[in-house]
Amino acid sequence: MQRRSLVKAALTAATLTAFGATAAFAENPVLKIGFVGVTSGPAAAWGISNQRSMEARAAWINETGGYTIGGTTYDIEIVSFDDQKDPKRAIAGMEKMAQEGIHYVVGPNVDDGAAAVRPVAEANDIMYFPYAFPKELYSAPASNAVLGMIANYQSGPAIYKHLMDNEGVKTVAFIAANESDPLSQRDSGVAAAKELGLEVVSDNVTYQVDTTDFTPVLTPILRTRPDLLVLSGVSPANAPQLLRSARELGFEGMISTETAQDAGVLAEGAGDLANGFISVGGASTPELASPMMNEFVERYTSMFGEYNDESNTKVYALEYILETLKATPEAIDDVAAFQASMDGFEAPNPYMNGDEKLKYVGMTSFGQKRQIAVPLVVNVYQDGAFETMFIARVD
Amino acid sequence: MANGVYLGSQYAMIALGLTLIFALMNVLNFAHGQMYVIGGFVTYTFYGQWGVPFVLALFMSCITLAIVGALIERYLFAPVIKGSAREESTMLLAAGIAFLLDALILLIFGEKQRGVPKIVDGVFNWDFRLIMPYDRILICVLAILSIVAFIALMQYSKTGRALRALAQDRTAAQLMGVNVDRYSMIGFALGAMLAGLVGGLLVTITGVNLGMGGPTSIKAFMMVMIGGAGVISGAIWGGFILGFMEAFGLAYLSQYGDITYLLIFVSLMIFLAIRPQGLMGKPWG
Known part of the structure; x- marks a missing residue:
């Protein structure tokens, strides 16, 4: 008897809950x-x-x-x-x-x-x-x-132009993951850089997204001594490793990307070695x-x-x-x-x-x-946070 | 060359755990990469988040994965192996565990890439001919020491001898008094622990994220196939061969585009066509 009452109570509660939920849900379409x-x-x-x-x-x-x-x-x-x-x-x-x-x-x-x-x-x-x-x-x-x-062919030229005018960048190298998005972003980045008059010193080095050691990947690029290294379409997972390897290999030039990044991820993965990294920020x-x-x-x-x-x-x-x-x-x-x-x-x-x-x-x-x-917000990473480098508009 | 040694040592460690499990239970553990990822996240949590000393965090990764491995063997693989003679049953189970672990990792640790502070600062630079950060050198040394310790355990301890006996002939080992159930669990736990150890070591260099499991498993399978499935020395050879091929390919072939892995896969296919049992494996299994 007691068991039957318990089952009844449970069923009643379940029915009421179901009706209640429906009623709550049905308040608005x-x-x-x-x-x-x-x-x-x-x-x-x-x-x-x-x-x-x-x-x-x-x-x-x-x-x-x-x-x-x-x-x-x-x-x-x-x-x-x-x-x-x-x-x-x-x-x-x-x-x-x-x-x-x-x-x-x-x-x-x-x-x-x-x-x-x-x-x-x-x-x-x-x-x-x-x-x-x-x-x-x-x-x-x-x-x-x-x-x-914002597309990379909109943000990339804006970043390159800014760096040419303000930082004296003359040569640029590109590296991309061997996947369709990063490769197409690299190609449009290369075209934009050439159109702006930058000398592209390396544009054919790629890497697998599951690469665990970027030292051998980056070494040939860094031998070309670019003023700017562009990490085309880099994912937040690969960016800290690339930054860390590039700086540990002694690269002192600028590094940028046209993808959005996360300051916490950069801080954890690359620490101070990510300082100066330029990326397209979230629109705020x-x-x-x-x-x-x-x-x-x-x-x-x-x-x-x-x-x-x-x-x-x-x-x-x-x-x-x-x-x-x-x-x-x-x-x-x-x-x-x-x-x-x-x-x-x-x-x-x-x-x-x-x-x-x-x-x-x-x-x-x-x-x-x-x-x-x-808004096209271009950030530079510094000591654990992004600082706004410049803001532009896209039509 | 230095990059080859570094990559080879970490790859060998990843492959060791996988091949150990295969040798003992004839199970292709598709969740090995996910176990590696969990190892990385445990070290990240203890060392990166809670400030526990790195060595202790690494120990926690090993313990956690050993427990996870033992539980998976005891409650998932053992019943399936006893209940089904078909190999695809364990393969399906392993794939299911991989998906489950992926979902749990997302739930517990989130989707973001995680990293920890460097354990050693500075870069070794020999006249710009050999450049390697000190932390990589340390991790490489630790990985090689771990491999040596593992081999010593397998060669000279009672547990190691029992595991080897189990790998060679399960029935004969049972007849000689080896507790097959117990040592299967210990072997699986040891394999998972190795994955956790290498995950914990590498989180200091590469960081860790949710998506690393699948590709890690694929690379581990490649190494095991090169070296010979179920053979400890084969896994080590496979790891170092893949590490050297990758390092040399990236250093000398990058100017021709990303053909390193293309060549590695083509070489692997040709190699397996000539020697399907791998470098150290036996044709009869």
């Missing part, structure tokens, strides 16, 4: 936003910072009552898929998003994944926000992809960050235990999607309406101080507005 990107393996840091930024922001929105679009207030649900940096998995992920009726997806994180999902996205009316640089994804006739960050600095950005950082940190500087950029994609939908409510199910609104879209940028705006850019690089506008 749910707007699903997708994420397809890499959250495992060596490049996991890229995708996880995306996913966590979206989850932290969605939790914040839901906690404060939801997000109102066209008079309806929605709870935001992030539907994530780990593509393991594999284009086949990325396609499967985008198909899953289509099956769930999702029209707005953040990711993928790399070139081949972003290129692979294009047919699926276009066939299923999905707008996607990759962190990949191939121009054909964003140039007509393509219209469904929106670049979620202490001077630029608004109170809302600071609160986002706090919420992210309390939710996941540790902040990732890359999320200064990664926070934007979801905000752009929601703000554009707010401005064009019919776009919630109509991607064509979303695309039509992009040219004229403008909203206050909640993550930056001053009168900065959220708006789509990319006319110069792609001939159409298929890039989100985030």
